[in-house]
Amino acid sequence: MTTQIGIEDYGFATGSKVFDLSLLAEHQQISQEKYTIGIGQEKFSVPSYDEDVVTLAAAAASQITSRMDPAQLDSIRTLIVATESGIDQSKAVAVYVHRLLELHRNVRCFEVKQACYGGTAGLATAQGIIARNNDERVLVVAVDVARYDADSSGEPTQGNAAVALLVSATPTLLAFDHAQGLAVTDAMDFWRPNHRTTALVDGRASIQVYIQQVLTAWDDYARHGGRQFEDFAAFCYHQPFTKMAAKAHQRLSRHVSTELSAPAVTAQIDPTFVYNRVVGNSYTASMYVGLIGLLEGSNDLSNKPIAFASYGSGAMCEVFSAVVLPSYADHLHTERTQHTLGQREPVDFQSYRRLYYDYPNPTDGTAITIARETPGPFRLAEISDNQRHYEAC
Numbered sequence: 001m002t003t004q005i006g007i008e009d010y011g012f013a014t015g016s017k018v019f020d021l022s023l024l025a026e027h028q029q030i031s032q033e034k035y036t037i038g039i040g041q042e043k044f045s046v047p048s049y050d051e052d053v054v055t056l057a058a059a060a061a062s063q064i065t066s067r068m069d070p071a072q073l074d075s076i077r078t079l080i081v082a083t084e085s086g087i088d089q090s091k092a093v094a095v096y097v098h099r100l101l102e103l104h105r106n107v108r109c110f111e112v113k114q115a116c117y118g119g120t121a122g123l124a125t126a127q128g129i130i131a132r133n134n135d136e137r138v139l140v141v142a143v144d145v146a147r148y149d150a151d152s153s154g155e156p157t158q159g160n161a162a163v164a165l166l167v168s169a170t171p172t173l174l175a176f177d178h179a180q181g182l183a184v185t186d187a188m189d190f191w192r193p194n195h196r197t198t199a200l201v202d203g204r205a206s207i208q209v210y211i212q213q214v215l216t217a218w219d220d221y222a223r224h225g226g227r228q229f230e231d232f233a234a235f236c237y238h239q240p241f242t243k244m245a246a247k248a249h250q251r252l253s254r255h256v257s258t259e260l261s262a263p264a265v266t267a268q269i270d271p272t273f274v275y276n277r278v279v280g281n282s283y284t285a286s287m288y289v290g291l292i293g294l295l296e297g298s299n300d301l302s303n304k305p306i307a308f309a310s311y312g313s314g315a316m317c318e319v320f321s322a323v324v325l326p327s328y329a330d331h332l333h334t335e336r337t338q339h340t341l342g343q344r345e346p347v348d349f350q351s352y353r354r355l356y357y358d359y360p361n362p363t364d365g366t367a368i369t370i371a372r373e374t375p376g377p378f379r380l381a382e383i384s385d386n387q388r389h390y391e392a393c
């Protein structure tokens with residue numbers, strides 16, 4: 001029997017404040033339906049000054065490690081953090097997270113980047129490591145804070161989240177299939193040069209590149225022995241905004257000439273939108289936020305296959321699939337996810353703009369201490385000597 005490799009546990013974290021897009025529509029004097037219907041978004045999470053990709057990643061990962069016994073913790077020999085909004089050009093977010101989690105010393109820690117595809121690259125790497133040694137576990141964290149310029153077309157599609165996934169040869173939630181479909185093309189649809197804190201995007205072009213990359217990766221997945229479109233109970237896409245995934249899925253359904261009815265095609269993706277509609281774009285975490293929404297919000301998915309279309313601008317796409325394991329329902333953390341989302345503090349327009357654009361980020365070595373605000377387990381306490389200092393709360 002071949003070993004199953006898949007996801008054994010997960011954790012989720014997002015910024016502790018939340019901004020309602022109706023307030024942005026009011027500021028812009030446009031109909032809020034452009035957001036609720038046009039792009040399929042209602043709200044997005046906003047980080048407090050003492051939250052960033054390190055604290056969010058550690059918060060999500062610590063939910064998993066707190067449920068593990070010492071022997072299981074020792075089996076984590078790789079910690080991968082995928083992000084495109086990292087805090088240092090050299091030192092990996094994973095090293096900060098490793099210390100905050102108090103993991104043992106013998107861990108391979110590194111950061112992965114290819115826009116919103118990074119988390120999937122982390123999962124592919126994890127599968128290779130576990131295939132070599134079935135006793136090891138790999139902790140993969142996908143985390144991002146999505147930032148565009150104020151008053152740009154991207155502003156309503158901001159957000160942030162971290163999803164931690166424990167990958168092992170003893171999965172309880174999902175087991176990965178072998179087939180993978182790949183597509184890469186050199187595109188300038190979305191990028192962030194080193195001197196900028198906000199991303200640049202060619203919005204309309206990015207939608208076309210996304211769709212074309214999904215179709216090309218799907219064809220590669222099919223050529224490599226993948227399942228049929230009709231076999232899937234659900235599809236998880238990268239979700240910069242939920243309507244993007246709906247557009248891509250409708251286009252893919254035409255591409256494969258499915259005989260499924262239009263409502264059946266829609267039902268394949270709708271459950272993946274529930275959390276992303278109120279979290280916003282979390283870049284490399286967003287597809288996995290969609291997966292959590294699907295698992296926590298659907299009727300019995302046992303033994304059902306799920307397809308993933310993981311897109312990252314620039315542009316990379318991977319299509320892969322997994323089967324939901326019968327044990328999955330006993331390993332969900334639905335109440336915790338809903339509590340995390342429900343406890344976010346609503347902020348008004350001025351507070352959102354201040355938090356999103358005036359956050360502590362000295363570029364001249366100035367020392368600042370940061371007031372405690374986050375209800376999360378870790379915080380950014382100080383920036384001094386060009387170093388960021390984190391602490392457990």
Ligand code: CAA
Nearest residue numbers: 031033034037038039153154201203204206207210240313
């Ligand atoms: N009621 C209902 N719908 C309305 C409406 C109203 N009152 N007003 C407008 N709409 C609809 C429009 O008809 C349009 O729908 P279609 O796309 O189906 O035609 C939709 O709302 C958006 O309207 P606009 O095209 O006028 O909006 P825009 O140009 O201001 O911005 C955007 C759209 C370009 C996608 C912008 O949100 C953006 O730049 N986002 C960032 C880039 C992005 O997310 N790209 C996705 C692919 S790249 C990627 O996936 C990587 C990543 O994470 C960034």
